[in-house]
Amino acid sequence: MSTNRVVTDIKQVTVRFSGDSGDGMQLSGTLFSTLSAIFGNEISTFPDFPAEIRAPQGSLHGVSGFQVRIGAKDVYNSGDKTDVLVAMNPSALKVNAQHLKKGSIVIYDNDSFKKRDLDKAKFETEDPFKELNLNHIQAIGVDITSLTKASLENSGLENKDILRSKNMFALGIVCWLFNRPLEIADQLLEQKFGKKPKLVEANIKALTDGYNYGDNIQLTATTYKIDVVECGKGFYMDVNGNTATAYGLVAAAEKAGVQLFLGSYPITPATDILHELTKRKDFGVKALQMEDEIAGITSAIGASFAGCLAATSTSGPGLSLKSEALGLAVMTELPLVVIDVQRSGPSTGMPTKSEQTDLRQALYGRNGESPLVVLAATSPTDCFDSAFEASKIALEHMTPVILLTDGYIANGSAAWRIPEMEDYPEINPPYVEKYYKGNAEDWKPFLRNEETDVRYWGIPGTPEYMHRVGGLEKDRFTGVISSNPENHQFMIDTRQNKIERIADFIPEQKVMGDEDADTLIVGWGGTYGHLLETALHLQDSGKKVAFTQFRHILPLPKNTHDLLKGYKKVIVAEQNSGQFAAYLSAKFQDLSNIRKFNRIEGQPFKVSELAREFTKIMEEE
Amino acid sequence: MSTVETKNIDVSGIKYQKYMPKDYKSPNPIRWCPGCGDYAILTCLQKALAELNVDPHNTAVISGIGCSSRLPYYMNTYGFHSIHGRASAIATGVKVANPNLSVWVATGDGDSLAIGGNHFIHTIRRNVDINILLFNNKIYGLTKGQYSPTSERGFVSKSSPYGTVEDPFRPAELTFGARGTFFGRALDVDMKNQVDTLVEAAKHKGTSVVEILQNCVIFNDGIHNKISDRNWKADNTIVLKQGEKMLFGKDNEKGIVLDGWNLKAVTIGDDGYTLEDVLVHDAETQDNTLHLKLALMDTSDGMPVALGVIRSVEAPTYERDYENQIAEVQKKTPKRSFRDFLLDSPNVWEVK
16 A cells, blocks of 8 residues: 555544445444544444435435544534535435535545436536535545446445445545554454355455555545544443443343343334343343333333333333323332433424434323433433433332433444443342331331332232232322322322432532633533533633533432522523423522523534524623 | 231141132222122132132232222232223233233223223233233223223213214134134123133133123123023023033033034034034134134024133243243353443453
8 A cells, every 4th residue: 555645634523424325324434433433533423314214216315324523532522514525426415515614525426426316316417516516625536336346346246235335435435535444344344244254255345445446546635644542441342322221221230130121112213222122131131022102111110010120212202102101100109211212303203313302291291290200311321321320210219210312322322431330339229128127017018218208119929018009099108099188299299209309319410611600501411512512612712601411300410509590691502492491490490590592403413503602692691 | 018818738748828719808998889790700810819829929910990900909919000901011011020920910891902902912912921801891880881892883871872883892803813822701790610710711821811791780780681690691601611512501401513614502402413413612722713603602693602711722922932032042142241241242442
């Protein structure tokens, strides 16, 4: 390989692979991000794909993209705009044109930029770049399709399989551009297609030929090198939010010494949690694909009654279907983890697009006074910690916990330092035979621990503690059906207190930034990376801002009120129309400093827009 | 909270507990209407459990919503009175979580065949080893008298003042459509057959559906009179017994015979029919064609209603196969901690 070429050092770069939903762009993107992570870069990925499995070829609505931002450090999100776009067809170019930075590189497949391809993308002229006013970019046409065909001519593969390797040729070019070692990619391909040696060989060949092609003809004047910065010692892997969520449940079950049970029903974008847990039979996990969303949660409630760490995974429409059963879990005071991977709504909405519009549903979406715990994971890797904590709270406080993640962090991935499980706290469910101090014959199913208001867990199979639970209001001690007015008030208050007391068991809310800042930027859940970068950017430009991201939504950390009232302005930024802001305002009615920023486009926040809009709010009188 | 009074029996020097029906009775006051058929069903379940001698603490009774679903409160076992229609999904979770429990579902025609229809059929299809007691009174009692999915076409009720214009489900047909492996039927007041059928249901490995023809004394009194009335019962019902001739009538003078593709009730000695012609019941044959025909026999066609175990065939149960799959995977995979599992995953790299 040639060595006398210009190599420019850069701190970060954002690359987007884009093509038809059948073009293998998700695979190219995943491989590129994984190999960059292994190489020692920080990564943040954003798979952005349509709901259709195979939309008509070359069409605008069939464009599937995978964006990855890689850098030496400070990669907090997948990036606003792209430095490099790989466009496998004109539609991919058109859809992504608005996200191109000035001076960005577009590598496109000459073979699929012919007249009929341009027609499919509804271009009116033969120069798509000019038509899109892309004057300040470097457009590099490569005959990707024909070069791939030539590369794999003697591979023994059928034509359709050869064509499917185009994505590897394109990936090879990108690897060359960023001086990525191919050895790691080869290993990854071997793992991916291990059972089909012919495919491994072909993919590696296309990849290598793509790399060499770039090198031989010096496709660009310069290639790029991204520094590797020393991160903490240890073992790492890249993980997406859904997998991390599944792992968090497995780790919590192991810690608590209980069986893990998942009752679920396939729904985008949550299904990968079901997939992962059905694989985890090595840990004895029982993960059931039930007949519907309701059976998903009710089978989990049954398993919880029978002594499992029980969970159900879903997205917004599924959570709606589970509402009644959630109330049953509240009423019977059984542990349950409900994972809502939020997607665009209302109704079916935009299944593959992300937003934060289920907060109200999680907080209030049930009949009656029905308090439960709500947590929100802040990043792909935080899904692990959040799922672990959700399990711990559910098991120790005998309550359903809704864990909100979202499509962005669920499908996005980041490098994750494999945790030492000793660093995680113990989980001690309140088993009646272990923690109840009296005689078995004096025990009643709704006797509580006075400190926590938590009832004891008597599990079927345990002699002497037979009892009945149910959805009807019950006597405060015996659990026998009761419609006594005072008893009902007492039970309403007790169920509420039980949840509020959990605030004693969660950490205080921490703030990043100046102590004397005028403005506090507030977010919750999966927008952490974008808001953090925005806050850092504003601080760098001399603004007095601080930043905090909430993971504990209900109950809120105990210092929340004190914290919020300390700032002149509190900007609550959310991908909904102000649900968390309204929640905070209702809770702390003395606060008049809350401002809102809301954007609901089904796309991640853009740091540039956030910085601009926050500045405006800060400058307002 | 609840104590069990048992008799200690000494058999050949080994002492074991023999439970009595009262060991399954909870102290909770029973709140069904006086004269309700549910009382008899409760008693039969307690008798059956005593006969099976299953530990109360290893028994879970799960219910949905409706009059029938109050039953768990009256049992000195683990119990769960849940929400409308979901009992069999909850019971699935209980049984899969702990296959050693004896799991019972108390449900009604509204609970399982209307709002919970989906869970009912899928539980049966999976063949989870639970016992479903389907109380069929052909009416909604707890909401005070609306027609149910088993009410006959034309049935007049509060929500069908001019009669219904829809056909009912026949629970057996639905069960067989879902590939059910066990179907039995009993009359609420017929304690002997009911206890026997419940015992057989419990012994059967897989989902057992027992349709219990139950009388709602308030809103649908006498709906099963044609078969429960002392005067007609002998002629209008037949208790099927495995391996025995299908005989009925006061003096067993009648029998069921095959007539072409159909079943026919005959009097032995009439029209040249002899005892030889009478069918022998085989609940254990895989083919459910005759089981269905037996289950659908109705007095309106001049046939007796079949009671007892109509179908009981062997098939793998869901929760055991699930356990087996786990065992197989674990046999192939070395036991390791969660961290070790992660370290063994593909794409792990070390920063030194």
